[in-house]
Structures are given as structure tokens and as C-alpha cells.
Amino acid sequence: MRVPFVDLKAQYASIQTEIDSAISEVIAETAFIGGRRIDAFEAVFAEAIGAEHCIGVGNGTDAIYIVLKMLGLGPGDEVITVANSWISTSETITQTGARPVFVDIDPHYNIDVSQIEAKITKKTKAIVPVHLYGQPADMGPLMAIAEKYGLLVVEDCAQAHLASYDGKNVGTIGNAGTFSFYPGKNLGAYGDAGGIVTSDAALAEKCKRFARHGALKKHEHTVEGINSRLDGIQAAILHAKLPHLHEWTEQRQQRARRYTDLLSGVSGVTTPDLASNRSHVFHLYVIRCDRRDELREYLSQHGVSTGIHYPTPLPLLPAYDYLGHSESDFPRASEWRSKILSLPMYPELADQNIEYVVGHIEQFLSS
Numbered sequence: 001m002r003v004p005f006v007d008l009k010a011q012y013a014s015i016q017t018e019i020d021s022a023i024s025e026v027i028a029e030t031a032f033i034g035g036r037r038i039d040a041f042e043a044v045f046a047e048a049i050g051a052e053h054c055i056g057v058g059n060g061t062d063a064i065y066i067v068l069k070m071l072g073l074g075p076g077d078e079v080i081t082v083a084n085s086w087i088s089t090s091e092t093i094t095q096t097g098a099r100p101v102f103v104d105i106d107p108h109y110n111i112d113v114s115q116i117e118a119k120i121t122k123k124t125k126a127i128v129p130v131h132l133y134g135q136p137a138d139m140g141p142l143m144a145i146a147e148k149y150g151l152l153v154v155e156d157c158a159q160a161h162l163a164s165y166d167g168k169n170v171g172t173i174g175n176a177g178t179f180s181f182y183p184g185k186n187l188g189a190y191g192d193a194g195g196i197v198t199s200d201a202a203l204a205e206k207c208k209r210f211a212r213h214g215a216l217k218k219h220e221h222t223v224e225g226i227n228s229r230l231d232g233i234q235a236a237i238l239h240a241k242l243p244h245l246h247e248w249t250e251q252r253q254q255r256a257r258r259y260t261d262l263l264s265g266v267s268g269v270t271t272p273d274l275a276s277n278r279s280h281v282f283h284l285y286v287i288r289c290d291r292r293d294e295l296r297e298y299l300s301q302h303g304v305s306t307g308i309h310y311p312t313p314l315p316l317l318p319a320y321d322y323l324g325h326s327e328s329d330f331p332r333a334s335e336w337r338s339k340i341l342s343l344p345m346y347p348e349l350a351d352q353n354i355e356y357v358v359g360h361i362e363q364f365l366s367s
């Protein structure tokens with residue numbers, strides 16, 4: 001048996017007619033850039049998340065950069081973020097001219113909120129929490145700190161479409177939320193795409209203008225901006241997929257429960273710890289195992305693809321050598337980097353696949 005890490009073909013097969021007709025309509029109308037499909041998707045996505053505004057942009061990385069820049073971050077500022085994420089989270093802070101300040105992870109793989117205050121200086125302007133793997137960061141105490149120190153909060157929701165904290169969808173808790181619609185994300189386009197959500201009308205307008213060369217109307221460039229657009233084909237695909245997202249999310253959650261049930265009897269594996277006031281949308285199902293590398297190799301030999309998210313904590317990447325950090329600055333992220341393993345996870349993952357994966361984990365650990 002082969003168990004892929006994600007299976008985008010299975011999802012396409014299940015909605016092929018809807019996708020194909022969405023794409024051919026855009027081509028027939030040659031509505032490649034701009035137009036009603038962009039507005040329509042922005043409106044339904046904002047509604048799905050529970051935000052007033054959504055601005056479609058070129059990708060999830062631009063989404064973070066645009067919001068940070070439009071919130072006024074720049075040289076001399078510091079932005080607090082988390083040690084374990086995809087590099088978009090921190091490289092966009094640097095792109096504005098600000099400096100990333102990293103905080104270790106908590107037992108849910110998110111920013112350890114209890115360590116934020118110690119990192120705040122006179123230069124600190126914002127916090128960028130990441131809802132990693134699909135489980136929200138601890139936003140209650142995080143927002144209390146932000147309020148106390150007057151800090152902006154931008155939520156990186158790239159892995160957490162429809163995840164919620166105390167009943168509020170992620171992306172609606174801070175000043176703005178940023179989403180990626182990269183093909184493998186929980187809501188994925190057929191190419192690059194991203195979105196910004198906010199209920200701050202002035203911020204929404206600024207982001208929209210900046211992403212479109214500084215012009216809300218053609219040729220009326222009130223400022224300089226960048227070119228970061230959600231294109232017509234991607235908007236049509238995302239619009240066709242959005243009505244399925246609730247069901248896909250439930251399927252991910254059901255698959256995750258199945259993994260956890262089956263793995264609960266296996267010693268040597270730690271399954272994801274779910275916080276009670278949050279919903280986890282399982283973009284990734286991540287376990288920890290002391291013999292991770294050997295286990296990964298064993299699974300690969302038996303046709304099971306896995307991933308590591310991420311092999312190196314951000315502050316320990318060569319890109320951040322200039323910050324002069326060592327593993328002891330981020331003890332949990334440093335210890336867990338060699339233990340985390342992402343198992344196959346997607347809505348169409350069959351029960352027999354899950355049993356096969358867990359069966360081989362068990363076999364390996366008892367050898």
C-alpha cells in the first residue's frame with residue numbers, strides 16, 4: 001500500500017465538474033485579472049471567517065507583508081513571533097524593515113504566551129502569532145498582553161482556516177488575519193493565492209490599495225504599492241471549493257481522532273494535545289517520537305510519506321545567524337525539532353490507510 005502525505009487528486013476527482021466549469025467560465029470571459037469573481041470570493045470568504053473585509057492577494061506571504069507594512073511597521077521596530085513556523089512568518093517582518101524577535105513554543109507547538117512579556121522592549125510594536133498545524137495559539141492571554149502594552153496583533157492563519165478560539169474564528173481576534181491558499185492548505189487554490197481579513201475598514205482599504213500598485217481605481221496612484229493580486233481563475237476555484245470547507249474540516253478532525261485513538265495504545269509516540277477552548281482544524285497531524293528519523297525511514301520503506309514541520313526552528317536557520325541565537329534560547333523548539341513527525345493528513349484519507357500507518361508505527365516501535 002502507498003499512503004501519500006496529501007492527495008490533491010482525490011479532492012479534485014470529488015468536485016471535478018464544479019472546478020472545471022469554474023475555470024472554463026473565467027477563460028470564456030477572459031476575466032483573468034480583477035473583476036466580479038474576485039469581489040465575490042472576497043465577500044464569501046470574509047463571511048465564512050466572520051470578518052468585515054477580505055482582500056485577495058497573490059499568496060499568504062504577501063498577505064502578512066502587506067498587513068504589517070500597512071500597520072506602519074518599519075525600521076527601528078521589533079515584532080515578536082514564534083520560533084517554529086514557516087519562514088514567511090518572519091521574513092515578512094524583515095521585509096518591512098522591522099526586526100523579528102523570536103519566542104519559544106508551548107506544548108501545543110504555538111507561541112509560548114507566558115514568555116512574551118520578557119521579550120517586550122520600547123521598540124516592540126506588534127506580535128505575530130501563528131496558529132500552527134491548525135490549532136489556535138493561546139489568543140486570550142496574548143490579546144491581554146497586546147492591550148496592556150499597546151501592541152498590534154496580526155494572526156498568521158495560513159494553516160488554520162475555520163479554526164476557532166473561545167468560539168471566535170482565527171483571523172478575527174487580532175487587528176487582522178492572513179491566509180494562504182497554497183494548493184496543499186486546508187482551502188487550496190490551483191496555484192498561489194492568499195487573503196487578508198480584518199474588520200478595520202481603513203486598514204482594509206490601505207491593504208487593497210497597496211496590493212494594487214497604490215491605486216483603488218485604475219491610474220489613480222495615490223501612493224506606490226506592489227503587485228499582489230488574487231487572479232480570476234484562483235478566485236473562481238476557491239469560490240467553488242469554499243462550500244465544501246466545513247465538511248473537509250470535519251473529515252480532517254475525524255481522521256485526527258482516529259489516529260489518536262489508534263495511537264493511544266502505542267508507547268513511544270506522543271499525539272497532539274488539544275486545548276479545550278479551541279478547535280483544531282488539523283492542517284497537519286503531528287506526533288513526537290524519540291526515534292523519529294528511523295521511524296520516518298521505516299514508514300517510507302513501507303510506502304508511507306511523512307513530513308517535518310519544521311526541521312529547524314526559524315531563529316536557528318542560517319538566515320538568522322545575525323541574531324546570534326543558540327538552541328538554549330529556545331529549549332522546547334530545539335528539543336522537539338528532532339522528534340516531530342507529520343503523518344499523512346487530508347480529508348479523503350481512508351480508514352484503512354490510517355490503520356496501515358499506525359500498524360507500521362506499532363511494528364517499528366516494537367522492533
Ligand SMILES: *Cc1c(COP(=O)(O)O)cnc(C)c1O
Pocket residue numbers: 059060061062085086088089130156158159179180181182192193194
Ligand atoms: C503556507 C504558509 C505561509 C505562506 O503562504 P504562501 O501562500 O505559501 O506564501 C505563511 N505562514 C505559514 C505558517 C504557512 O504555513
